[in-house]
Amino acid sequence: RIRMTVDDKKVVTDYFNTVGFERWKRIYSPTEQVNRVQQDIRRGHQQTVDIILRWIEKDGNITEQSFCDAGCGVGSLAIPLAKLGARVAASDISLSMINEAQERAKLEWGVIPSSLSFQVQDLQQLQGSYDTVLCVDVLIHYSDAQLISLLDSLSRVAKRRMIITFAPKTLYYVLLKKIGEFFPGSSKATRAYLHREKDIIDSLQQRGWQKIRNEFVKTKFYFSQIVQLEKVILSG
Ligand code: SAM
Secondary structure: OHHHHHHHHHHHHHHOOHHHHHHHHHHOOOOOOOOOHHHHHHHHHHHHHHHHHHHHHHHHOHHHEEEEEEEOOOOOHHHHHHHOOEEEEEEEEOOOHHHHHHHHHHHHHHHOOEEEEEEEEOOOOOOOEEEEEOOOHHHOOOOHHHHHHHHHHHHHEEEEEEEEEEEEEEEEHHHHHHHHOOOHHHHHHOOOOOOOHHHHHHHHHHEEEEEEEEEEEEEEOEEEEEEEEEOOOOOO
């Protein structure tokens, strides 16, 4: 079982350093030419980023807080968040993604500000403690067998707030995924795993987290459940 877990992570890492990197880098670049499906996914993902930024702005105090963006990709969320004045530690398991994110940050600022850092890091090896931990469109790459230990790792470094996304396991999406798997070529992408919202919320609740907000983003080919949780402060 442990061996399988390690291999799954290796598959994800290899993918996001090679074909997956090329694919997602293009999807996450508004100016690059992509096909219609990818355009749709780009649009959905941008909605997710915008909603999360809106929530964070609404909660206020951005400049006073530390953020950890686990699995930051090319920096689609970390960079605009740093532009709002936040202290952001962005990390990703893929060296290619981190290199690209750093390039993008340099385009933005010339020299990357000290408030924004990039690191090649498996989120399960994260150290330290952050006011907010973000983990966007990462869990979809892992099966239920790994879900709990991933959530555990994220929860461990989060002090106050967590914002995570996942692909919800509802009957509709289970069927849609089944249909999708009939199409030739779909297996070239990484596997996508759906998760039950209850599994995620229950396991975080056991670790002292409470769901505060949620929003479902859905386009034709992109769907993502965004959840914000806060640490329950016991008083009295
Ligand atoms: N969060 C970014 C965003 O929304 O723009 C990127 C999403 S991309 C679909 C998934 C990212 O998760 C990839 O960059 C991949 O390398 C990263 N990733 C996958 N497993 C990871 C792990 N165990 N630790 C850190 N990053 C991981």
